Amino acid sequence: MGRELTDAQVVNKHKPKPIYYTGTEKKRMARPCLMCGDVIQGTLGTLETHVSMTHPKMVSGYDYTNQAWIMEGVYVRCGHPELGARLPDGQVWMGCQCWGRLHEGETPMVGASIH
Numbered sequence: 001m002g003r004e005l006t007d008a009q010v011v012n013k014h015k016p017k018p019i020y021y022t023g024t025e026k027k028r029m030a031r032p033c034l035m036c037g038d039v040i041q042g043t044l045g046t047l048e049t050h051v052s053m054t055h056p057k058m059v060s061g062y063d064y065t066n067q068a069w070i071m072e073g074v075y076v077r078c079g080h081p082e083l084g085a086r087l088p089d090g091q092v093w094m095g096c097q098c099w100g101r102l103h104e105g106e107t108p109m110v111g112a113s114i115h
Contacts, residue, residue: 063108068100070108077104 005013025044032039033047035055040047060071069076078098 063099066099066103068098068103074105074107075100075103077101 078100
């Protein structure tokens, strides 16, 4: 009788190998859209056209993926107190690492869940 595989070994054995697209920008091939899951047949430019036409960017709203507000097409700074500011209970605020604070003024990334 052969040696039995563990669950992890079975999963790894049947896991699909990743396909990397470096150097294939001009080749016609099946490319998955990460926004909707559709498979687009064509070059990288064909996929980019699909994304820009099918998934327009949000002008103003809330990015639920990164927990940040978007105003006029860019992330805005959060309203948390500055580093070292005193809170009402007397504690010192240690500073936040909110997406809006770190990426203020940047355009939202493709794939964010924005509403």
